[in-house]
Amino acid sequence: MAALPAGVTAHDIETPSGKIHYIEAGEGHPVLLLHGSGPGATGWSNYAPNIEYLAKQFRVIAPDMPGWGDSDTVTVDKRNHVQTALEILDALGIEKAAFVGNSMGGMTSTRFATTHPDRISHLITMGPGSGTPGMFGPAGLTEGLRILQATYRDPSIEGMRKLVGIMTFDPAFATEELIKQRSEIASSRPDHLKNFVDGLGNDRARHTLEPSKIAGIKAPALLIHGRDDRVVHFEHSLRLHSLIPNSRLLLINRCGHWAQLEHAAEFNRVVAGFIAEH
Structure with a gap:
C-alpha cells in the first residue's frame, strides 16, 4: 500500500475474529466503511477517494475484513x-x-x-444484493460476479484489468494504478484467495436477508446504486428501498458498481450531509 496521506493512520487490533487491520482518520461521530468482496479489496483500496473528505466531520474507520x-x-x-463488525466497535x-x-x-451493514x-445510527449502502433472486438480472451469476470469481483464480494484472473494467462504467476509472494496486494486494495473500475459492457455493448464509427483518430496520437508510452496475443489478436496491421504512434511494446514471469511486464528489457530499442531518 502506498504511503497514507497526513492524518490517515493504519492500525491493528485483536478481536475474537482474529487480527483486524484498519485505517482511521478524523474525529466526531464514528463512520465504519465496509469494503466489497472482490480480490484486492481493502478498507483503503475501496475508499481512498472518500476517507479524507469524510474525516473532516467524522471519525472514519475502514477495516480490512477477515479474509481480505x-x-x-x-x-x-x-x-x-x-459479528466482526460488532467486535470492531467493542x-x-x-x-x-x-x-x-x-x-x-x-449486505453486512x-x-x-x-x-x-x-x-447502528445510519445505514448507507452502495450496490448491495437484497438477499433474494432478481426479476430483471440473470438467473445465475451476473457477468461481473463471474469475472470476480475468475479473478480470485487469476489475480494477475490481466485478470484484474477485466475485473476493474467491469466494476466501473467509465473506462477512465479503470486506471493502471488501481489495477496494479489491487493485483498486488490480492497476489500477496494466496491464503485469502484460496479460502474464498474454496468457499464458493458454501456461503449462502452470507447472501440471505429476510424481508420481514429488513422491514423492521429503524435506522435512517441511504441506498446508492449505479444505473449501469453489471455486478449487482440496481433492482436489489429498489427492493431494499421498498422494504426499509425510513429510506431514500439515489440511483446514478453512468455509474457502475463503485459509486464511491466514479462519483466520489457527489458520494462524499451526499453521505456527509445524510449523516449530519439525520
Whole structure:
C-alpha cells in the first residue's frame, strides 16, 4: 500500500475474529466503511477517494475484513462479518456508528441493522444484493460476479484489468494504478484467495436477508446504486428501498458498481450531509 496521506493512520487490533487491520482518520461521530468482496479489496483500496473528505466531520474507520487485505485469513465456515463488525466497535470503544457498505459490505451493514439496531445510527449502502433472486438480472451469476470469481483464480494484472473494467462504467476509472494496486494486494495473500475459492457455493448464509427483518430496520437508510452496475443489478436496491421504512434511494446514471469511486464528489457530499442531518 502506498504511503497514507497526513492524518490517515493504519492500525491493528485483536478481536475474537482474529487480527483486524484498519485505517482511521478524523474525529466526531464514528463512520465504519465496509469494503466489497472482490480480490484486492481493502478498507483503503475501496475508499481512498472518500476517507479524507469524510474525516473532516467524522471519525472514519475502514477495516480490512477477515479474509481480505492485512487482516487474518478465515475459512468460509467461520466467516461472520456481522459479528466482526460488532467486535470492531467493542474493541474501539464505540457505542454506535454509521455504517457505509459497498456490495458485500452493504449486505453486512444491512444485516447488522437487523441484528444490532442499538449499535447502528445510519445505514448507507452502495450496490448491495437484497438477499433474494432478481426479476430483471440473470438467473445465475451476473457477468461481473463471474469475472470476480475468475479473478480470485487469476489475480494477475490481466485478470484484474477485466475485473476493474467491469466494476466501473467509465473506462477512465479503470486506471493502471488501481489495477496494479489491487493485483498486488490480492497476489500477496494466496491464503485469502484460496479460502474464498474454496468457499464458493458454501456461503449462502452470507447472501440471505429476510424481508420481514429488513422491514423492521429503524435506522435512517441511504441506498446508492449505479444505473449501469453489471455486478449487482440496481433492482436489489429498489427492493431494499421498498422494504426499509425510513429510506431514500439515489440511483446514478453512468455509474457502475463503485459509486464511491466514479462519483466520489457527489458520494462524499451526499453521505456527509445524510449523516449530519439525520
